[in-house]
Amino acid sequence: MSGFWPSSFTTIQDLNGRPIVGAKAYFYAAGTTTPLTAYQDYGLTTEHPNPLQTDGFGRFPAVFLDEDDEFYRVRVTTPGGSILYDSDTIPIIGPSEGGGAPPAPVDPNALYDTGDLKARYGEGFVAGYVRGNGRSIGTATSGATERANSDCQALYEFLWNADPNLTVAGGRGGSANADWTANKPLDLPDFRGRALVGLDDMGNIAAGVITDLTDLGKKVGAQTHTLSISEMPVHDHPLTINSGGAHTHGIEKGGSGGGPGVQNGPGDGTFTNTESGGAHTHTGTVGNRGGGQAHNNLQPSLAITVYIRL
Structure with missing residues (x-):
């Protein structure tokens, strides 16, 4: 029996919707570039030329294929040879038998x-x-x-x-x-x-x-990424140093021969005060945390x- 080519009587059009006159269809044995005979009639008596060309309306004629070949490959090109499509391992399906199933199994690769x-x-x-x-x-x-x-x-x-x-x-x-x-x-x-x-x-x-x-x-993306300073969230590190207030420091008077604030010998147990430094604070430094390593971006x-x- 023979199978009917599904693109028979279809019109091949260009991107502007105009029929392509003289478009060519090449038929091959599946998985090869060996020409496969296409026929004009169901009885497989009259052969088509290979390649087959569209008519003045951009249409392919009726095409029948020998079901014994099981699968085929078809390449359709413009008249100048640019490939419009090239499909391989397409099942040749004729009339159903018995329960209506096609005589040849459909190859998943044909999809x-x-x-x-x-x-x-x-x-x-x-x-x-x-x-x-x-x-x-x-x-x-x-x-x-x-x-x-x-x-x-x-x-x-x-x-x-x-x-x-x-x-x-x-x-x-x-x-x-x-x-x-x-x-x-x-x-x-x-x-x-x-x-x-x-x-x-x-x-x-x-x-x-x-x-x-x-x-x-x-290609975009990376497995890991190291944040730059501009990519870090805006944040601060709070540091509070309480004021000591206005205060003085006491200094024990020196011993014999010493004046106030000079300790040349044993102290005499009496003290004098320095001048007040006034209310003031002290500066401090917050240490760094983190290792600066790249983080994982992988989903x-x-x-x-x-x-x-x-």
Whole structure:
């Protein structure tokens, strides 16, 4: 039996809502770049060209796929070759049988598009994904460090266009496709040790929740922070020294040969007073407290692996 391509009879539009005449749809075997035959009729007797193009109204014709192929990959581009979307491992679903269930099981990976993220409680490689670890992807001969394979092209071009700050080995060229063809590795987004947070504007005016976080992939925050003086709360250290009031101090008179206030020998038991210093206070110093160490900024967290769909 055959399955019907869901995008049959749909109109491809540009950002201004105008139909794209001559848009192209390429059909491949799932997970590959091996062309897959698309047919014009349910009986699978007349083949479509591959790629298939939209008509003068920007519409794709009816497309039927052989259900025996089970899954397929489709890439849709503008007439000039810019990728509009590239979806892989899509189930070919024909008429239901018996209880109405589709004849082929739905692959969970088919629910993800190129560039989508998946959080997984595990490590290592996962088919159809790369890890968001800051390493690189590219062609089979590019020397990319995370994955060097032809199946990386859709993600490579998606990331190249989505984030101009991602590094391309040897410098960015004129287009994503040009750099891919030139075998230049592209660095992946780096989620190591970082929590995910939404852009502060995200197509709207900035919310001001995290100021200036309006650039895709921008990194902010730190595990620890040492307060500067300007960041400390305004405060004082109270210090009170009571006044001694106006008073004098008594001095025992000296012994023989001594005058008042001079003790050259044993005192004679009589005293004289100094002049009054008047009412006065004494200055004091408050000592420092604290060690000046950085404090912990870390929110309660649990480590997982972030994967990006090819």
